[in-house]
Amino acid sequence: MTATFGEKIKMTIFGESHGLAIGCVIDGLPPGTAIDLEAVKAEMQRRAPGKSKLATARQEKDAFIIQSGFFEGRTTGTPMCVLIPNGDQHSGDYSKLQNVMRPGHADYSGKIKYKGFNDYRGGGHFSGRLTAPLVFVGAVAKQMLAQRGIYVGAHIASIAEVQDKIFNPLGESKETLAELAQKGFPVLDDAAGVEMQQQILAAKQSCDSVGGVIECMAINVPAGVGEPFFDSLESRLAHALFSVPAVKGIEFGKGFALAQLSGSEANDQLYFDVGEVKAYTNNNGGITGGITNGMPVCFKAVLKPTPSIAKVQKTVDLAKCENTELVITGRHDPCVVQRAVPVIEAVAAWVILDMLLVGER
């Protein structure tokens, strides 16, 4: 625990990779909200595996079955349980991993925490598969945000050493964000994208993996969203984003590069633009004092390289209490960054919507 996050749109997540089903209960969706289920399915498909040679061959439709809280095409206002049945599991692949800890995974930390009783198959509750319910809630949040004119999008900022262009911190158009969501491999600079995919395939061929950085932006978020002292929008976003497997760092606006700027360079100076307060720059990523300032909300998240690699690795066998070596077989992603793009967007959309609703009265 805790499996629940969110203040007005509370999500309780559950499930293991090789159990009957994963899913979530979403509590707090305003009654009468029409949900375009086809659009939700499309978002789920962006994350789903088995679509290209860049990702795991595990075939999962990520089909969801709404159990409650949805009646005649609209939310009822009561809790919505969404079930995503598991399938195409090769549990046999994992039997030998019960006591041999995969480096970089939660195998050891999880085994200690859960005293050896956790479902270790396929990473169990730590599986990247648990991001599917996040995409569901994010897809619903995106629809609700769009009705307020707010749009969230993301792209791969880098894979290994290859960099994409970055977002214009003063704001991208909703069309640009929508185009990215259509792309199988979402980058601003498609040439860079080709190079990135080559890196991923190269890693795959050498039985290795690569990581990367995702940049995410939300446009038209009104000023005033965020709840100091402890529920700044940065705090809430970071809290939820660090729940996404593989995320190891978050920075807002210019982030770590701010350390090398002077105050006069870093400060976003202000002006009136036809009656509206705007900033000449957006080094703060649209958030000052933990509260949105009307500029686009912009952050980056780093995802470490997939820990499941087919190279020989040193590790421990906890049953035998001895050192051993491990080669991870099975079907794994040589890179999760491209599949994580809709996940990062989803989490951002959910948290922004949640804090927007918290602030409204």
Place this chain on the structure above:
Amino acid sequence: MTATFGEKIKMTIFGESHGLAIGCVIDGLPPGTAIDLEAVKAEMQRRAPGKSKLATARQEKDAFIIQSGFFEGRTTGTPMCVLIPNGDQHSGDYSKLQNVMRPGHADYSGKIKYKGFNDYRGGGHFSGRLTAPLVFVGAVAKQMLAQRGIYVGAHIASIAEVQDKIFNPLGESKETLAELAQKGFPVLDDAAGVEMQQQILAAKQSCDSVGGVIECMAINVPAGVGEPFFDSLESRLAHALFSVPAVKGIEFGKGFALAQLSGSEANDQLYFDVGEVKAYTNNNGGITGGITNGMPVCFKAVLKPTPSIAKVQKTVDLAKCENTELVITGRHDPCVVQRAVPVIEAVAAWVILDMLLVGER
């Protein structure tokens, strides 16, 4: 809101820079905990201003008065209210800032959120002064952690372009961490420290400011701390750390640099060290799957340059609805990084203790 954070050690924070007092209520301290108040005062002094030409001349003793929950030298187990009276305020300095928004500050975002009713003097609730109660709770947490053999320390990893050495990711000694806490300007490499201070003074002389990065480490944290799915230790630490004014990025272990490593480089391979599971490297900063793995917990936080600078800046006057220019006078820190070191440590100590207690049963 929300002014409260923590699960087992809940802290509710309050106060404005120029009000009667700031402070906090700490709920959940185990009954019978002896607190060394002199050690707490020493921690408060590390953060307190007015001690050198590197920081604001505002003189504040940060003296605290415990109102409740403390009886005959020990915690009672009931809520502890700590009051830190304000003093040496030059409220007159701020009168003109009611409608002229300081760039880089929460002035504008806060004014929108609080509909113009927030106490704008000295940044009000957004003042860096609110970090004093954080240091209090952290000082208590450090004492409780030390009894379990756990120690938390931090140093300035960089100011502007100047870099300190970094912590050995496999662990520093508690003596090294203690020595850092004794230093007025906590760095591992004192030569780099001298250079950093020159940068700060240079910024001060040019009416500007600088930012930097703080590296923090907790040693001897047992494996198993952290509460997936949504309360990973990374999530909890990031949530609390992003509440600290000026923090704009957090990364665990190698953080953003992980994007450029392959899986085989990034994975921390494991071995038995006299019956204990250890890793050859600690690129994950002691946390895998959101749960500690027994290696030192290690993260970096970036703090942006102080937004209060005495240079001319473009901004808006919300009363007159027009563009204007602003030169911030008054007593300000040309750099807050050195004063933030005990704050980052405090937040880390508090959150680690809190999650440790959550996981125990």
Place this chain on the structure above:
Amino acid sequence: MTATFGEKIKMTIFGESHGLAIGCVIDGLPPGTAIDLEAVKAEMQRRAPGKSKLATARQEKDAFIIQSGFFEGRTTGTPMCVLIPNGDQHSGDYSKLQNVMRPGHADYSGKIKYKGFNDYRGGGHFSGRLTAPLVFVGAVAKQMLAQRGIYVGAHIASIAEVQDKIFNPLGESKETLAELAQKGFPVLDDAAGVEMQQQILAAKQSCDSVGGVIECMAINVPAGVGEPFFDSLESRLAHALFSVPAVKGIEFGKGFALAQLSGSEANDQLYFDVGEVKAYTNNNGGITGGITNGMPVCFKAVLKPTPSIAKVQKTVDLAKCENTELVITGRHDPCVVQRAVPVIEAVAAWVILDMLLVGER
């Protein structure tokens, strides 16, 4: 919302009477807890309808399917989702009730709250059927409490004017509590039970219904459970118990009768009983200052008569905006008290276990 309750054993509930399924997610069950599923099924059967002429003829097996968090017969420590599929629904019975509000039900208050979008069929989310997941969590809690020697039981204290004997406030044996759980109609005095059943059948024949009072006791709860100021055990129990449909009052120990006692009569005087502190009386129901004192925890809950009756009632038609009359047809319980006994026990067991775990460290 909020669909979630509990601190260490958090339950998130979902579902509507005529949807696909109802159920819950239980977060925080300690890893490695063996659960006797047959005993859980037996508890579910105590609540299930369709077993006698005293209750609704709706046939529901209340069969549950555990989706997650349970592996090789034990809890994993990760969230357990329990699905209870719906079946034997006569949705047609309810179509005319979309706009004609049933008196005594949540129809009108719910319609206002959910702006007309709630699933009105069979009471939707307000259905007594939602108590099935409560019984599930309670059945698990009872098993965990029994391992600590703590037992929870309840009986029907009254139906209409007919009174059962009351529990000995100084404690019943676990055998007595177990016997009650075996009874189809749980009373201490079976003659009174026969009379009660006659009252229920008489009400049924006159197209009416009856209510009653349930008395519940937990024995061997150690002293020290409860979290003042706001999370007294009384507060937590009452909070959860008032979520049970039809409950309209809760009293601890002598409850409302305390108003007519003097302090010298009401106070539970203390003595040492072979080294253990005990009270001569238990007018406080085992709780003083919101914290257990080692005496049996004892409370009563009143359940109003079933509002679904086949008599003509005056009400409103919200579609036509006019007054109307209503005769509720369909299969309904003339009395829910006997089926509510395991529900009240379940809620008590869950809350006591939860607060016990909260207090442990």
Place this chain on the structure above:
Amino acid sequence: MTATFGEKIKMTIFGESHGLAIGCVIDGLPPGTAIDLEAVKAEMQRRAPGKSKLATARQEKDAFIIQSGFFEGRTTGTPMCVLIPNGDQHSGDYSKLQNVMRPGHADYSGKIKYKGFNDYRGGGHFSGRLTAPLVFVGAVAKQMLAQRGIYVGAHIASIAEVQDKIFNPLGESKETLAELAQKGFPVLDDAAGVEMQQQILAAKQSCDSVGGVIECMAINVPAGVGEPFFDSLESRLAHALFSVPAVKGIEFGKGFALAQLSGSEANDQLYFDVGEVKAYTNNNGGITGGITNGMPVCFKAVLKPTPSIAKVQKTVDLAKCENTELVITGRHDPCVVQRAVPVIEAVAAWVILDMLLVGER
């Protein structure tokens, strides 16, 4: 813990009877709320002791000092800390009570919970004095409710055997509620009030104490307030009310008497009254399905007789591990019911406002 309650108007309470101060932090008051501090003081005076021979002679002005969150006569929207310094303490009275447990008090349960470290003087954190901050938050809530046309009032329904008239369940006027608030001894039937006071004085003379019942009503609460499943308005009210020392039972509407009604008697039948839905009766106390239905919210709370009595009582001495006898000296209330009336009102006002704000979006 937990010292915090409330969703939108969160209150964190602290303090012990004989410490420096008691008080609270109120988080979530909407920015710009003007507070009539004189009206707040008047409410505090209703609860304050030392005013008549019916209550303790301890003189406490219950003067409060707002430390934060209040600027130029209005709330800022940031946390408001309210300090109520203690005074006129006779701590010497309590020294001998460290190990001799007062029957009916939290002495024993608290000592176990807090492992002997709690401040035992004057009941410490369990003192009735802790209700002063509740009255503060309630006084603010009442002002905010009044701006929405909602009024909360209460009266003494009974003391010992003496009964007052009861409220008209279909609603009292705001004038009646205001008049009650003006009375030193708030009853509807002043003749009954005189008799009640005689009972109290008689109890005082015989070194004993009496309890009673308080009836509370909130008028003009709109339909739709309450958050099923677990945050029904009944659940929230009961949760907070059971935090008030001495409260041992809560019932809504006809409460326990509903057990003796048939469904056709208990159901509140509905009709249109000039376009508005009303009920002919209000046996449900304005709440059905946990949600307000537009009828007055009405409940009763029983308060046990003051446990501090000057009669010889049997108890235990935990230091000597032996049975002993105790005569409680010092200044105590022979009855707390009349002083609890503004407390019950305050808690009701706070919770109703809180849930009203939760439901708004």
